[in-house]
Amino acid sequence: MARDENSAKKIMVPWLLAFMVNAGTLLIFFIGYLRDFLRYIGIENNQLMVEGPHRRSYPALYRSFEGFYIRNYYRRLRDGWNQPIKSVPGAEIDVMNRYSDDYNVTFKYTGTCTRAINMGSYNYLGMAENSGPRLEAVCDEIKRYGPGTTSSRSEFGTTATLLELEQKMAKYLGVEAALVVGMGFATNSNNIPALAGGKGTLIMSDELNHASLIVGCKISGATCKVFKHNNTIDLETKLRKELLKGQPTDDGSPFKPWRKVIIIVEGIYSMEGTIVNLPEVIRIKKKYKAYLYLDEAHSIGALDKGVVNYYRCDPKDVDVLMGTFTKSFGAAGGYIGGSKKLIDYLRVRSHATYYAATMAPPVARQIIGVIDSIIGNEDPSRNEGLQRIKKLRENTIYFRSKLKERGLMLIGNYDSPIVPMMVYSATIVVEIIRAALKKNVALVGAGFPATPLLEARVRFCVSSAHTREMLDRVIDVVDEIGEKMWLKTQYRAAY
Numbered sequence: 001m002a003r004d005e006n007s008a009k010k011i012m013v014p015w016l017l018a019f020m021v022n023a024g025t026l027l028i029f030f031i032g033y034l035r036d037f038l039r040y041i042g043i044e045n046n047q048l049m050v051e052g053p054h055r056r057s058y059p060a061l062y063r064s065f066e067g068f069y070i071r072n073y074y075r076r077l078r079d080g081w082n083q084p085i086k087s088v089p090g091a092e093i094d095v096m097n098r099y100s101d102d103y104n105v106t107f108k109y110t111g112t113c114t115r116a117i118n119m120g121s122y123n124y125l126g127m128a129e130n131s132g133p134r135l136e137a138v139c140d141e142i143k144r145y146g147p148g149t150t151s152s153r154s155e156f157g158t159t160a161t162l163l164e165l166e167q168k169m170a171k172y173l174g175v176e177a178a179l180v181v182g183m184g185f186a187t188n189s190n191n192i193p194a195l196a197g198g199k200g201t202l203i204m205s206d207e208l209n210h211a212s213l214i215v216g217c218k219i220s221g222a223t224c225k226v227f228k229h230n231n232t233i234d235l236e237t238k239l240r241k242e243l244l245k246g247q248p249t250d251d252g253s254p255f256k257p258w259r260k261v262i263i264i265v266e267g268i269y270s271m272e273g274t275i276v277n278l279p280e281v282i283r284i285k286k287k288y289k290a291y292l293y294l295d296e297a298h299s300i301g302a303l304d305k306g307v308v309n310y311y312r313c314d315p316k317d318v319d320v321l322m323g324t325f326t327k328s329f330g331a332a333g334g335y336i337g338g339s340k341k342l343i344d345y346l347r348v349r350s351h352a353t354y355y356a357a358t359m360a361p362p363v364a365r366q367i368i369g370v371i372d373s374i375i376g377n378e379d380p381s382r383n384e385g386l387q388r389i390k391k392l393r394e395n396t397i398y399f400r401s402k403l404k405e406r407g408l409m410l411i412g413n414y415d416s417p418i419v420p421m422m423v424y425s426a427t428i429v430v431e432i433i434r435a436a437l438k439k440n441v442a443l444v445g446a447g448f449p450a451t452p453l454l455e456a457r458v459r460f461c462v463s464s465a466h467t468r469e470m471l472d473r474v475i476d477v478v479d480e481i482g483e484k485m486w487l488k489t490q491y492r493a494a495y
Contacts, residue, residue, distance in 0.1 A: 013424065017486075021424045021454055028427075032072025069448065073426070078104040080430030080445060086113050088130045089121035091465035095442055114437060117470050119460045120444035124302040124417050125388045126465030127330030127370050134369035138362045145361035153347070157358035165364045168371050169335050173305060174315040177343035179336045181352045182359040184297060184324035185212040187334030190352035192216030192264075194345075195293070195320065199223075200247055200259040204239055204290070206230065206276075208269050213295060217264070223247065229272070232280040235263070239288055261290035267299030267307040267323075271446055271459070273412020273420050275299070278307050282317045293320040301328025302417050304374070304389050310415070331366045333359045392417055392464040399462050399471050406479045407488040411457075419460040420446070421478075423487065426456040432481055433458070441477045 038044035074081075079100065087094040094113035100106060121128070129135060141161065151157035162180060169178040181187040189212050196203060198221035205217055208229045217224045225242055228234040239261070246255045263285050265276045278294070285292045296306040300323035303310045308318060315321065321337035336346060347353055374385030381387075396417045404410055409422040423429050429445035436443045447456035460474075482488040 013422075017424065024425060024427065025454060028073055032068060035072060036068070066449065075104050077426060077430040079107070080433040083442070089118060089123050089128050090126065091118060091463060091467070091470060092116065093118040093121070093442055095437060114440065114442075116437060116440045116442035117466075117474055118442050118463075119474055120442055121463070122298070122327035122461055123330060123463050123465065124298075124328045124392055124461070125330075125370070125385065126463050127328065127366075127388075129330065134366055134373075137369055138365050141362040141365040147362065148360045149358045151358065152356060153353040153358055159358070159361050159364070161361040161364045161368070162359060165359075165368050165371075166335075168368055170337060172371050172375055173321055173337040174308075175321060175337040176340040177338070179343045179346050179350075179353075180359055180364070181334050181336070182332070182356055183352075184326050184332070184334040185215075186352050186356060187322060187324065187336065188212035188295065189216040189219070190356070191322070191336055191346055191350050192293070193220040194349040194351070195291075196220035196222040196262060197259070202242055202247070202258045202261045204235060204242075204261065204263045206265050206269075208272060209264060209266060210270065210295065210297070213264055213266075222262075229269070230265075230274050230277055232277055232284060235281070236284050236288075239263075239284065239290070243288060261288065262293055263290050264293045265295070267294060267296040268302070268413075268416050268418060270298050270418060271420065271451055271457075273416040273418040275303075275310070275413040275416055276307055278311045278313055282313060286317070291319040292317070294318045294322065296321065296323035297334070298327055298418065300324075301370070301374075301389070302392060303415070304386075325363075325367050329367045329370045331363050331370075333363060333367075388464040392462065395464060395466050395468075395471060396462045398468070399460070399466075399475070402471075402475045403460075403478065406475065406482065408478070408482055409487075417462040419462060421458045421460065421487075422455070423457055424454055428485060428487075429456045429458055431485065432478075432487075435481050435484075436477055439477045439480075441474050 035044050079098070084096045084098070085093045086096050092115060095116055097110045097112045097114055098107040099110065100108070127134070145159060145161065149157045149159060166178045166180050169180065170176060181190070188210070192213065193216060196217075201220070201222035203217050203220070203222045203224040205213065205224055205226050206229055207226045225238055227238050243258065243261070247258050249256045263281060265281055268275055276294075281292065284290070294307070299310070300306040306321075306323065308315050308321070319338060320342065322334065323337075324334040325331040326333070336343065370385060374383055374389070377383050393415065396419070397414055400410060400414055400419050403419070403421070411420050411422060412418060423432065426445070426447040429447060433443050433445055443458055443460070445456060446459045451457065462471075479488070
């Protein structure tokens with residue numbers, strides 16, 4: 001069963017840390033508004049994210065909080081985000097060295113790189129490689145089919161390789177059929193509208209669902225209600241309330257039941273490292289006759305066959321299994337798995353099949369190679385992919401446990417390869433990233449708008465490709481930085 005650090009308790013942030021983060025943010029915002037005023041009266045010369053004089057008569061394009069945030073907050077920290085690399089995103093990467101002489105408005109490259117341990121890529125199983133038998137198969141596929149299909153599924157975009165992938169993915173998931181889409185984001189945003197069917201449908205969505213799920217819900221035309229993150233009590237309470245209330249009516253009738261209800265959750269939440277309480281969600285969906293849409297973007301592969309397998313649930317209890325190939329599979333695109341009836345419906349109703357080019361055959365061949373490495377041999381000990389999954393779990397538990405012992409504030413589930421370390425201030429996050437890179441450790445941070453403004457964090461992504469020595473090195477570096485930046489505060493837990 002899942003061991004979640006925050007399933008029953010809440011991190012109590014030390015009052016001094018909370019005060020400093022809030023005070024520092026307020027100070028930066030005050031200076032930002034002052035600079036906007038000076039810019040308005042012509043004293044401030046920096047016009048980043050401000051309409052030029054040739055568009056003075058236009059409605060403001062950047063007059064929003066996001067524009068203000070980018071002008072006055074994010075730009076100061078840009079060097080800590082979006083760092084370009086010049087290598088395979090393996091256990092180690094080459095980070096391109098750059099500098100700015102205009103306060104991070106633009107960057108210039110030195111032509112050199114820093115070799116660093118990679119703790120930021122979603123390469124959970126180490127499958128993003130540039131050598132080995134899978135690469136050879138991909139190269140052969142390029143020679144046979146070329147680099148792309150230049151066509152949609154409804155035209156000439158269906159290749160023999162794509163059909164093979166769909167069959168193997170269905171077998172891997174334990175479902176009747178699967179549909180493969182060329183883009184992970186579009187797998188959600190293009191298929192949810194087809195499933196929801198517009199007005200009269202109720203969607204219950206976790207408050208921390210990915211942007212692709214949110215976009216899909218918004219353009220579906222359905223009514224979307226949000227419940228607290230991974231809180232099945234709140235889900236059931238709000239679902240029952242909406243079912244009793246019924247859908248909004250235009251004709252003044254007293255009650256009109258919902259046509260259908262869809263519950264949308266993720267397997268592993270990428271910003272929190274939490275694993276969904278799937279058994280409880282399945283219980284609720286059965287009790288209220290709702291459909292369940294499960295996004296396994298981060299859990300498929302990393303947890304073998306995903307959270308369905310992790311909890312030993314029946315795949316048939318999940319109506320729509322969705323996932324991506326951009327993490328554990330070292331490729332691109334996404335899939336929908338379920339009944340044959342569901343997949344046949346999506347083939348003719350989803351925008352992803354009509355208005356987008358299909359997955360390139362070389363990409364599909366890479367994914368097939370990964371699936372074969374997990375289930376290709378009847379003897380599990382001979383399946384390389386299964387050994388990587390086992391190594392990933394060992395690395396994940398070891399890394400999280402050791403960081404925890406050093407007194408750092410971690411959230412999420414012990415079995416999740418995503419290990420967020422709470423820092424709260426985006427400024428401190430970037431300082432940590434800068435300091436770590438100087439010690440040849442490459443980290444990534446997460447901040448607004450991906451997280452709430454005052455809940456920035458460093459997010460470690462563990463891989464099976466990491467050696468124990470690499471993880472120990474990262475732990476020592478983070479521990480040293482934590483000491484210098486007062487991050488090693490033993491937090492209290494309140495139930």
